[in-house]
Every structure is written in C-alpha cells, then in structure tokens.
Amino acid sequence: MREPGTGRATWAMQSLFEHLLEPHESAELGVALVTQPPGVATPLHRHDREAEAFYVLDGRLDYQAGDELFELYAGCFIHLPAQVPHAFRIRGDSPARFLALTAPAGLLHLYDEVGIPATERRLPGADGLTPEVEIPKWVEAAPRYGMTVVGPPIPE
Numbered sequence: 001m002r003e004p005g006t007g008r009a010t011w012a013m014q015s016l017f018e019h020l021l022e023p024h025e026s027a028e029l030g031v032a033l034v035t036q037p038p039g040v041a042t043p044l045h046r047h048d049r050e051a052e053a054f055y056v057l058d059g060r061l062d063y064q065a066g067d068e069l070f071e072l073y074a075g076c077f078i079h080l081p082a083q084v085p086h087a088f089r090i091r092g093d094s095p096a097r098f099l100a101l102t103a104p105a106g107l108l109h110l111y112d113e114v115g116i117p118a119t120e121r122r123l124p125g126a127d128g129l130t131p132e133v134e135i136p137k138w139v140e141a142a143p144r145y146g147m148t149v150v151g152p153p154i155p156e
Contacts, residue, residue, distance in 0.1 A: 007019040009118035010118055011115050013042075014036070014037055015034060015040060016036075017032045017100075017115070017118075018121065019032055020032060020099075023108060030101065030105035030108040032099070033098075034099075036096050039090060044064065045148060045150060050104060051081050051102070053100075055077045056096065058098075059095055060091040061090055063086070064087045066084050072088075113137070
C-alpha cells in the first residue's frame with residue numbers, strides 16, 4: 001500500500017516520476033506515475049529485456065510502436081513487448097499524466113541514474129536538469145539497461 005505522495009520521486013526528462021512500485025519491492029514489475037510537459041519526446045528506441053505498458057490518465061501523447069502511430073488520450077492503454085522500437089511525444093497545451101509499468105522492474109532505476117531526486121511533487125523548473133546536462137547521462141547509462149536508440153523522435 002502506498003499513499004499519495006509517499007514514494008520516492010525523480011526529476012528526469014523535464015518530468016516527474018513518482019515511484020509506486022520499486023524494483024526492490026518487486027523484481028517482476030515496476031510502476032511509476034509520470035507527469036510530462038507538452039513537447040517532451042523520446043527518440044525511437046527499444047528495450048532488450050523489458051516490456052512496457054502505459055495507461056493515460058490525463059493529456060495526449062503521439063505514440064509510435066513499431067511501424068504504427070497512435071494518438072493516446074485519457075483512458076487509453078498500450079502494451080509494448082520487449083524489442084519493439086517505440087517513441088512518444090507529449091501533445092497539446094497541458095501536461096500528460098500516465099501510469100508507466102515495466103516488466104521486469106529494473107528499468108525505473110535508469111531515470112534515477114540520469115535524473116535527480118525531486119524536491120517537490122511538481123514538474124521541475126530551473127531546479128531540474130537541462131537537456132544539455134541530462135542527455136549525455138542517457139547516452140552513457142542506456143546500454144547498461146539494454147536500451148538502444150534506433151531513430152529520431154516523433155516530429156513536432
């Protein structure tokens with residue numbers, strides 16, 4: 001049982017990751033509540049080991065899974081098996097909030113490694129890391145987590 005605001009939180013990707021189920025609590029499943037501002041995008045990438053799933057609570061995302069492009073909004077769910085190249089971009093004028101699940105659980109440590117502990121339950125501002133500081137950390141850490149970048153982000 002985890003009450004709201006009681007888990008660890010990380011600022012990474014200009015976003016807030018609230019840890020709901022940690023790898024030390026379950027090796028099989030990791031769960032985070034993610035809040036991301038409009039415009040945030042990942043490059044097209046794949047995970048060698050982890051399957052991922054997302055359940056959108058608020059906001060809109062364009063999501064590429066393999067060769068398919070989806071528009072996700074509140075109530076949408078998507079599952080991505082390991083090895084499937086994928087990317088997303090937050091659309092609209094308001095942040096997106098979604099549950100992010102990974103199986104097995106270890107992938108959530110990547111966000112801790114490249115980000116910083118969140119001092120509050122909000123999106124980071126000037127107190128977060130800039131992309132110029134964070135991106136080299138992603139490049140260095142991603143291979144240890146079986147993550148490979150295979151293409152550019154979804155265009156703006």
